[in-house]
Amino acid sequence: MQAIDSLIHARWIVPVEPDATVYEQHSLAVNEGRILEILPVQQARDTYSAAVEHDLDQHLLIPGLVNAHTHAAMTLLRGIADDLPLEEWLSRHIWPAESRWVNEDFVHDGTQLAIAEMLRSGTTCFNDMYFFPDVTARVAAHSGIRACVGMIVLDIPTVWAQDADEYISKGLAVHDRYRGDPLIRTLFAPHAPYTVSDKPLEHIRVLADELDIGIHMHVHETAAEIDKAVELTGKRPLARLQDLGIASPALLAVHMTRLTTDEISQYAASGGHIVHCPESNMKLASGLAPVAELSRAGVNVALGTDGAASNNDLNMLGEMRSAALLGKAVSGDASALPAAAVLRMATLNGAQALGLGEQTGSLTPGKWADLTAINMDTLETRPLYDPVSQLVYACSREQVTDVWVAGQHLLKERRLTTLDANEILERAHAWQEKISHV
Amino acid sequence: MQAIDSLIHARWIVPVEPDATVYEQHSLAVNEGRILEILPVQQARDTYSAAVEHDLDQHLLIPGLVNAHTHAAMTLLRGIADDLPLEEWLSRHIWPAESRWVNEDFVHDGTQLAIAEMLRSGTTCFNDMYFFPDVTARVAAHSGIRACVGMIVLDIPTVWAQDADEYISKGLAVHDRYRGDPLIRTLFAPHAPYTVSDKPLEHIRVLADELDIGIHMHVHETAAEIDKAVELTGKRPLARLQDLGIASPALLAVHMTRLTTDEISQYAASGGHIVHCPESNMKLASGLAPVAELSRAGVNVALGTDGAASNNDLNMLGEMRSAALLGKAVSGDASALPAAAVLRMATLNGAQALGLGEQTGSLTPGKWADLTAINMDTLETRPLYDPVSQLVYACSREQVTDVWVAGQHLLKERRLTTLDANEILERAHAWQEKISHV
Numbered sequence: 074m075q076a077i078d079s080l081i082h083a084r085w086i087v088p089v090e091p092d093a094t095v096y097e098q099h100s101l102a103v104n105e106g107r108i109l110e111i112l113p114v115q116q117a118r119d120t121y122s123a124a125v126e127h128d129l130d131q132h133l134l135i136p137g138l139v140n141a142h143t144h145a146a147m148t149l150l151r152g153i154a155d156d157l158p159l160e161e162w163l164s165r166h167i168w169p170a171e172s173r174w175v176n177e178d179f180v181h182d183g184t185q186l187a188i189a190e191m192l193r194s195g196t197t198c199f200n201d202m203y204f205f206p207d208v209t210a211r212v213a214a215h216s217g218i219r220a221c222v223g224m225i226v227l228d229i230p231t232v233w234a235q236d237a238d239e240y241i242s243k244g245l246a247v248h249d250r251y252r253g254d255p256l257i258r259t260l261f262a263p264h265a266p267y268t269v270s271d272k273p274l275e276h277i278r279v280l281a282d283e284l285d286i287g288i289h290m291h292v293h294e295t296a297a298e299i300d301k302a303v304e305l306t307g308k309r310p311l312a313r314l315q316d317l318g319i320a321s322p323a324l325l326a327v328h329m330t331r332l333t334t335d336e337i338s339q340y341a342a343s344g345g346h347i348v349h350c351p352e353s354n355m356k357l358a359s360g361l362a363p364v365a366e367l368s369r370a371g372v373n374v375a376l377g378t379d380g381a382a383s384n385n386d387l388n389m390l391g392e393m394r395s396a397a398l399l400g401k402a403v404s405g406d407a408s409a410l411p412a413a414a415v416l417r418m419a420t421l422n423g424a425q426a427l428g429l430g431e432q433t434g435s436l437t438p439g440k441w442a443d444l445t446a447i448n449m450d451t452l453e454t455r456p457l458y459d460p461v462s463q464l465v466y467a468c469s470r471e472q473v474t475d476v477w478v479a480g481q482h483l484l485k486e487r488r489l490t491t492l493d494a495n496e497i498l499e500r501a502h503a504w505q506e507k508i509s510h511v
Numbered sequence: 512m513q514a515i516d517s518l519i520h521a522r523w524i525v526p527v528e529p530d531a532t533v534y535e536q537h538s539l540a541v542n543e544g545r546i547l548e549i550l551p552v553q554q555a556r557d558t559y560s561a562a563v564e565h566d567l568d569q570h571l572l573i574p575g576l577v578n579a580h581t582h583a584a585m586t587l588l589r590g591i592a593d594d595l596p597l598e599e600w601l602s603r604h605i606w607p608a609e610s611r612w613v614n615e616d617f618v619h620d621g622t623q624l625a626i627a628e629m630l631r632s633g634t635t636c637f638n639d640m641y642f643f644p645d646v647t648a649r650v651a652a653h654s655g656i657r658a659c660v661g662m663i664v665l666d667i668p669t670v671w672a673q674d675a676d677e678y679i680s681k682g683l684a685v686h687d688r689y690r691g692d693p694l695i696r697t698l699f700a701p702h703a704p705y706t707v708s709d710k711p712l713e714h715i716r717v718l719a720d721e722l723d724i725g726i727h728m729h730v731h732e733t734a735a736e737i738d739k740a741v742e743l744t745g746k747r748p749l750a751r752l753q754d755l756g757i758a759s760p761a762l763l764a765v766h767m768t769r770l771t772t773d774e775i776s777q778y779a780a781s782g783g784h785i786v787h788c789p790e791s792n793m794k795l796a797s798g799l800a801p802v803a804e805l806s807r808a809g810v811n812v813a814l815g816t817d818g819a820a821s822n823n824d825l826n827m828l829g830e831m832r833s834a835a836l837l838g839k840a841v842s843g844d845a846s847a848l849p850a851a852a853v854l855r856m857a858t859l860n861g862a863q864a865l866g867l868g869e870q871t872g873s874l875t876p877g878k879w880a881d882l883t884a885i886n887m888d889t890l891e892t893r894p895l896y897d898p899v900s901q902l903v904y905a906c907s908r909e910q911v912t913d914v915w916v917a918g919q920h921l922l923k924e925r926r927l928t929t930l931d932a933n934e935i936l937e938r939a940h941a942w943q944e945k946i947s948h949v
Contacts, residue, residue: 155897358845358847452932
């Protein structure tokens with residue numbers, strides 16, 4: 074008998090890799106934070122002596138979900154301005170609220186609220202873009218969740234930095250602080266083609282090459298943004314990014330709702346990734362990403378919620394459902410974006426886009442034990458003919474019972490183990506009082 | 512002090528009628544199953560002596576949700592065949608499964624499961640179309656939910672009837688049995704233009720006129736159905752229904768995803784209602800209903816989930832969110848289908864479409880006390896700037912805590928009071944075993 078840290082026995086295990094695989098009545102063995110193997114329950118009990126055993130006899134165990142695009146701290150602006158067009162929403166509501174309220178405390182409290190919500194809905198890794206990434210990293214590290222923290226860059230001054238050089242140098246300081254951390258990564262996060270000029274983008278490209286890290290950027294979110302770029306520069310934003318060498322396997326282009334057929338094949342050839350945010354794109358009427366075509370062209374498509382100010386939740390279970398439904402509606406093909414494909418988008422594809430494909434995103438021996446368990450024994454998920462279908466089309470976030478990141482049990486029968494839910498609620502309420510009484 | 516049955520004190524009350532109204536710290540007084548009035552908490556305590564008082568101090572109280580189109584018993588086929596085009600889904604999976612399995616027990620058990628799910632997600636009234644409407648009515652009446660039971664009509668023989676005449680006469684028997692019942696209504700439910708010929712439709716029109724009841728029918732669900740009708744008859748289905756006099760204030764046309772500009776204005780002139788089923792339409796890639804245009808043209812648009820075999824849930828909270836998001840995406844206008852408008856679609860518009868506008872659908876004195884309470888004090892719904900926005904964009908079905916129909920407390924702190932959840936789960940599981948082991 075081999076002594077290990079834990080054995081998780083589950084009714085169903087869907088490892089995502091290999092594809093189209095569902096293990097029934099199997100166990101997942103974990104040691105030192107990593108997945109050892111998946112094997113039948115009895116065999117697991119005969120092979121391993123585990124310090125802890127978990128019986129998830131009505132549950133589906135999947136890789137923890139990867140939210141590949143969010144602005145975590147913006148949960149504090151959840152619902153502050155709904156049902157408005159993107160330009161008015163941004164310039165008349167979000168930016169003024171941000172310039173008035175964003176500071177280190179805001180980012181601390183908003184990010185904690187976001188992480189609590191993400192863990193409670195099965196997310197084990199998120200890719201963030203916001204001010205004070207040092208605070209985001211600190212809060213994430215304390216919670217135990219896996220996080221990719223964006224070194225945000227803009228041309229314009231904000232509370233975080235005065236100019237592109239300062240954004241970059243402050244970002245690099247965060248990068249240095251977390252180098253070697255098993256949970257916290259940093260990516261460059263130039264906000265968008267229309268807010269970052271060529272010089273800083275060139276600088277970022279060189280640094281990203283040297284440091285071997287990704288570039289996380291909003292690209293082609295709306296038609297207006299593309300039209301304005303063409304008017305000003307004669308070039309569509311994606312073409313400019315291609316000319317600057319930014320379109321590469323390092324790029325996570327978020328949104329990409331407006332793409333010509335040529336752009337799809339050129340982007341596929343560049344090796345860049347896409348982060349699809351269906352709910353935010355619908356809510357802001359930004360446009361519809363041609364996900365089925367992008368996937369067919371060979372582009373790796375990950376999934377993100379965007380911030381809670383344009384969603385208005387950080388629930389990747391719901392985002393999978395929306396991606397599947399919208400993908401069918403947009404392509405006119407009910408077999409487009411089947412359940413297993415969106416689960417892959419929400420796990421392995423996200424990990425690969427973030428450069429974490431060897432670390433997380435599937436239940437593969439050697440990867441970190443980033444795991445999510447969902448109770449399938451509810452009225453709303455019975456009868457059950459196919460666990461993956463049920464997960465995507467019928468489950469609700471509250472069915473997530475347990476979450477582990479690198480083997481640490483962060484959500485235990487729906488209780489957060491590293492975060493104080495009451496304190497987070499109280500602080501969210503205090504912000505609400507402050508922000509709404511202006 | 513006036514003695515009454517109950518007082519419900521709530522943090523927020525949204526009556527839907529009048530429009531754009533949110534009462535804070537108010538009470539709703541109920542007597543003999545009906546709403547007496549809404550008034551400030553202290554004033555309510557001074558005015559009424561209630562046999563029961565409910566303190567919903569973190570809750571939003573709204574009119575119970577009206578699911579204007581479903582096939583309740585089909586919950587037993589939830590997830591049996593996903594990610595398939597409508598024609599293949601219907602003819603290769605759903606119809607064969609139905610002809611093999613549908614009987615009185617199937618309808619009993621499936622409808623009970625559906626009602627349990629609907630009550631647990633805040634629905635107090637549903638409009639059904641399925642075989643054995645007598646069983647649906649009996650199960651609904653026993654549960655205490657409000658139901659409109661469809662007198663289904665098809666040209667083809669099924670387990671329920673042999674020909675259109677038998678469908679109609681068996682339907683009328685159900686109608687007679689529940690005449691005068693405060694909770695159960697019957698509507699005609701000719702399945703679709705392509706499954707019901709002119710003669711029975713004419714007969715239904717005459718009977719619906721005489722009995723003053725509605726006609727519930729799938730219309731223009733897919734392009735293929737319209738093309739086939741044009742090929743066979745030279746007429747689009749809606750034109751045929753207009754010629755037959757079926758398009759009238761009695762008609763609830765479900766889906767209506769393919770409409771010309773002329774059809775929109777003609778349908779508006781006919782006074783007919785539309786039931787929009789966004790999730791089913793997306794999942795089956797049927798098409799996109801022009802909801803914003805229909806509303807602008809003055810058509811009353813209600814909301815439905817469709818059956819759980821094409822959704823795969825019966826969650827009207829989620830359906831509101833999908834309707835709002837899809838409405839913005841389709842119209843390219845982020846201000847289309849705002850939160851308050853979709854809440855109205857899911858309550859008052861549904862009641863009006865069903866001929867129940869004087870009975871339910873808003874918190875209006877004199878109407879039945881059909882009520883849904885939602886706990887807003889969760890991490891996922893904080894901060895809260897606008898309760899209606901939060902309801903539509905951030906709430907999840909599990910936040911529904913209490914539901915009343917005609918004053919009867921059917922869901923009490925998430926426990927079903929008239930249905931045995933364990934028994935329902937067991938029977939759903941038994942059907943799953945039977946159906947999946949063929």
